[in-house]
Amino acid sequence: MYFAALLARTEDGWEASDTELDDVETLSDLTDLARDASADEDTVLVYIEQEDAWFGVVRVDGEDDPRIFVSDAIAAARSSYGEILLTDELLGREPGADDTIAALEELVGLDDTEDGEPDTTPDNDNDHDTDTDTDELGADDDDELDADAVPAGPLGDTAVLADLGLPEAELLLLRSDALAEIAEALGAAEVLEAVR
Incomplete structure (x- = not known):
C-alpha cells in the first residue's frame, strides 16, 4: 500500500x-x-x-x-x-544504462536459443553441460549488474x-x-x- x-x-x-x-x-x-x-x-x-x-x-x-x-x-x-x-544520476550511472542492460539481457536470451534443438551425442552432451554452466554464470553476472545498478x-x-x-x-x-x-x-x- x-x-x-x-x-x-x-x-x-x-x-x-x-x-x-x-x-x-x-x-x-x-x-x-x-x-x-x-x-x-x-x-x-x-x-x-x-x-x-x-x-x-x-x-x-x-x-x-x-x-x-x-x-x-x-x-x-x-x-x-x-x-x-x-534516476540514472541518483544511481551514479550513465543515462541510458537501463537500455544497455536490457540489450545485454536480450542477447543472453538469444544465446540460449540460437543453437536450436540440443545435441544428444555423447561428445556434445559434455559441451552442452559446459554451456549450461556458462549460462548459469551469465545469469549470475546479470544479478551482479543489477546489484551494481541499485546499491x-x-x-x-x-x-x-x-x-x-x-x-x-x-x-x-x-x-x-x-x-x-x-x-x-x-x-x-x-x-x-x-x-x-
Missing part, C-alpha cells in the same frame, strides 16, 4: 495535502506536481511511502533541480513509484531536510512512520494529521 503527501512551505507555515500519483510516470511529472502546489516557488516536499518497505522524499525549491532521498534503494527499485525516484540501503541527498530541522543522522535512522517524524521536525505535524 502506498501513501503520498505534499508539504508546501508558505509565509504562514506548512500546508499539507495527500496526493494521487496515478498520472505521475516520471520524475519530471512529480516535480511539476510539486511546483504546482507552490504559488511563490517556495519549498515543496513530496513524500512517498510503501508501507514497511521504503520511503522517499523529493524536495523542490522553485526552479532548482529536485533533491531526492530514498530510504532503501533496493526495495524502491521493486516499486513503480520507486523507479521514478531512482543496498539509503540513497540520495541525506541533507535534503537538514536545513528544515531534520539532520542527516536522524533521517538515516527513520524507518516506520517516517512521515510523522519528518513532519514533527518541520513543525508540520498538525497540518499533516489533518490530511492523513
Whole structure:
C-alpha cells in the first residue's frame, strides 16, 4: 500500500495535502506536481511511502533541480513509484544504462536459443553441460549488474531536510512512520494529521 503527501512551505507555515500519483510516470511529472502546489516557488516536499518497505522524499525549491532521498534503494527499485525516484544520476550511472542492460539481457536470451534443438551425442552432451554452466554464470553476472545498478540501503541527498530541522543522522535512522517524524521536525505535524 502506498501513501503520498505534499508539504508546501508558505509565509504562514506548512500546508499539507495527500496526493494521487496515478498520472505521475516520471520524475519530471512529480516535480511539476510539486511546483504546482507552490504559488511563490517556495519549498515543496513530496513524500512517498510503501508501507514497511521504503520511503522517499523529493524536495523542490522553485526552479532548482529536485533533491531526492530514498530510504532503501533496493526495495524502491521493486516499486513503480520507486523507479521514478531512482534516476540514472541518483544511481551514479550513465543515462541510458537501463537500455544497455536490457540489450545485454536480450542477447543472453538469444544465446540460449540460437543453437536450436540440443545435441544428444555423447561428445556434445559434455559441451552442452559446459554451456549450461556458462549460462548459469551469465545469469549470475546479470544479478551482479543489477546489484551494481541499485546499491543496498539509503540513497540520495541525506541533507535534503537538514536545513528544515531534520539532520542527516536522524533521517538515516527513520524507518516506520517516517512521515510523522519528518513532519514533527518541520513543525508540520498538525497540518499533516489533518490530511492523513
